Amino acid sequence: MERHFDACLDSLKHLLLSMSALAEQMIADAVKALVERDAAVLPRVYEHEERVNQLQKDVDEMCFTLIALHQPAAADLRFILAASKINTDLERLADQAVNICHKAERLITQPPVKDFAIIPEMAVIARGMVKDSLHAYVNRDVDTARDVIMRDRRLNEGKVAVTENLAQVMMANPAAIPRALDIVLVSHNLERIGDHAKNIAENVIFVVQGKDVRHYAPPAAGDKAAGA
């Protein structure tokens, strides 16, 4: 029975790592489409979204079954309840990649807006946070989790910088306003991906140390943790 439980926990971790890998690829593809003005990668994002949605249901069902059948002890129960929360954050951050795609589809049919180098930089940070938050969870690695939480500030700063830069672009060139607005919103999408990764990392600390670090993060630039 116990060996079966351990095997189920391993499957749970693998499902979450698969979701994370899909979501990381979705973020990379969405931003590639936007920056390189290349629509060819967009269908893959929508395919990955379908798989993430299915995995979300599988993970929730597995969490339910694990608790109902095995009545796990305290430490394992916290680990499974965290999986259930991480599952939600992964699906929602993958949705943010889809939202970036919608804007990329509109933007690449129109004249390019002035250079916006901060967006790809933000995407790299966001993907790294997602990847590392999941590895922190499966390895119960508090140091990495804390590092993910610290990195969130850089995305908040990126969002503020993009918003301020693009407001200048809009004032100088009112015809570019609808396009510039879309890019501002992309920076918000990326910042929210970071928020979800931060939420995942906070769960890791709770699982390992039993310490609830939510609402104790250092104040960050811009808006509340959950986004803009």
Next chain:
Amino acid sequence: MERHFDACLDSLKHLLLSMSALAEQMIADAVKALVERDAAVLPRVYEHEERVNQLQKDVDEMCFTLIALHQPAAADLRFILAASKINTDLERLADQAVNICHKAERLITQPPVKDFAIIPEMAVIARGMVKDSLHAYVNRDVDTARDVIMRDRRLNEGKVAVTENLAQVMMANPAAIPRALDIVLVSHNLERIGDHAKNIAENVIFVVQGKDVRHYAPPAAGDKAAGA
């Protein structure tokens, strides 16, 4: 033992209803501050935020304890796992009200932007969705939950309308761009409150019918369910 379990479940429902009532008031106050240019209500929003954050921890701890001590049967376990998810959505939608406050604080010190009547209408819809989603949960009321899910479309449409209107305002008056941008983002905050209420309502259907209705909603105007 069973009577004690039922009493704990009742406490859990009351905690969630208290969070919801606080969040509804936060939304009303944040939009009142914005629309009536009245900063007097803002401190109350921040006080309520503190209480919501504390309640979030209390609910998570109660969910954990209920499962660990009582090893609930399938139906009760689904109800408690849903509480844990609803808890997260309530805290995050309350954060959106705080994000509206941050923008209200900036906006009321500056000249007013042209009429934006859609914002208070969106706020009324969003508050109603939050309230009704929680009542649907505690009463296991699928009809109300379905109604909440349907109403989400109206907030998506409101967000699109505000964004388009304000893009026009920006083009006509470039000096108003930073202010207009803040109001566009407020419409996104309200739309995300609706997304969280919709997530809560989807949980209700799952708890009552065992049917996972996520990712089967009718296509809505604008972006993915999770937001902008």
